[in-house]
């Protein structure tokens with residue numbers, strides 16, 4: 001009686017999950033948007049397997065969901081459960097309660113100490129070096145799997161610098177030369193392929209666990225486990241190297257600070273501590289995984305728009321020529337003056353919402369939600385996709401139009417109603433890092449190159465993209481022409 005409206009076709013074991021697959025087989029966010037129209041409601045309720053689920057899809061309900069302390073839990077998902085060695089969830093993204101709060105706080109603080117998530121000269125110098133390295137690569141490299149005959153593989157070429165920069169603050173490791181790029185490519189592809197298993201069909205494994213014994217899911221499980229092992233091995237090796245060279249007088253990264261805490265807890269005989277090697281391994285995975293495919297994926301979506309709307313690329317280049325010129329690489333101080341460039345980045349984050357249903361939340365207690373009664377254990381889903389496509393806010397959300405973020409004087413509007421990184425206590429800790437990196441990639445690359453469709457290639461269909469917890473463009477090639 002107090003549950004929101006939703007589908008009535010219910011199946012044993014699956015609940016209403018099949019209705020969702022039926023409405024949109026590839027993209028759950030699109031299925032849920034359709035469902036809102038069918039049931040004429042911004043709030044939906046249904047069962048995923050045995051779990052009651054509530055979806056919020058307008059600004060007011062999404063903000064309430066993201067703000068209420070009772071809705072900040074997480075559900076166990078197949079991609080999180082394969083990572084667990086000994087029974088309990090670890091890391092940050094999929095944990096809740098004291099473990100999540102304490103560990104998120106620790107890493108935010110210590111990553112900031114090493115420049116992540118704020119203005120920091122050493123990290124900005126490194127970011128500029130990564131962009132310069134990519135520019136030199138695109139000018140000089142002749143034979144690389146991601147760059148051949150003047151054609152670049154998008155979005156792969158954007159991934160390397162982001163992972164390298166994160167690692168610098170997280171573990172202090174450096175990746176240089178061809179070998180460094182190869183390692184970064186490996187991490188990127190493993191993370192990307194792992195991420196593909198967060199698509200809707202693989203979601204069956206989350207809600208109907210016995211499906212893992214049936215085809216095709218048995219094969220899925222083997223693949224997910226293999227990909228996770230690759231990422232975990234990377235994290236384990238990194239910890240091993242750090243432990244071997246640990247010196248408590250030289251703390252050069254967040255992981256060094258963590259190892260120090262771990263050693264102190266061991267020395268005190270603290271058995272209840274969250275500072276363990278297993279936990280550290282999963283935190284490293286929780287940071288490398290998004291750093292490997294979010295920023296590059298979002299930039300890939302933007303480069304697709306440069307093909308569909310070449311005038312956007314031209315306007316950014318005109319703005320760069322006017323504000324920065326060609327003699328120096330753009331830097332973060334230019335951000336405040338590059339209004340059209342910033343508006344374009346905001347628009348791509350709205351137009352192609354990278355994490356369309358956020359990471360699902362969970363009710364940790366019974367609570368009221370927009371007049372409905374929500375029971376403990378209910379999966380709570382904020383549809384950032386619906387918010388970013390709400391015609392009452394955006395007027396013409398179906399169009400890619402950076403100008404919507406500019407006022408009549410061409411200045412960036414103060415108020416931004418998008419929430420691509422979420423909001424509240426679960427806010428993405430990578431937000432500042434991601435926004436800074438995206439700006440530097442767009443500004444640095446468009447100052448130096450024009451990107452266009454290779455001869456004979458077809459324009460991309462931007463309605464087709466890879467599904468998952470975060471969506472991703474299909475890889476495509478673009479012609480890179482140095483600007484004269």
Ligand code: HEM
Nearest residue numbers: 092093290291294295354355358359421422426428430434
């Ligand atoms: C364009 C880039 C990115 C977007 C759009 C994005 C978006 C999001 C969203 C929507 C969430 C879920 C928030 C919630 O649960 O309410 C999230 C969580 C998270 N993101 Fe990001 N993210 C991006 C990049 C990154 C990067 C680069 C990192 C790390 C280097 C990162 C690390 C995390 C972590 C650790 C969480 C879990 C936070 C928690 O559970 O408390 N993200 N992100």
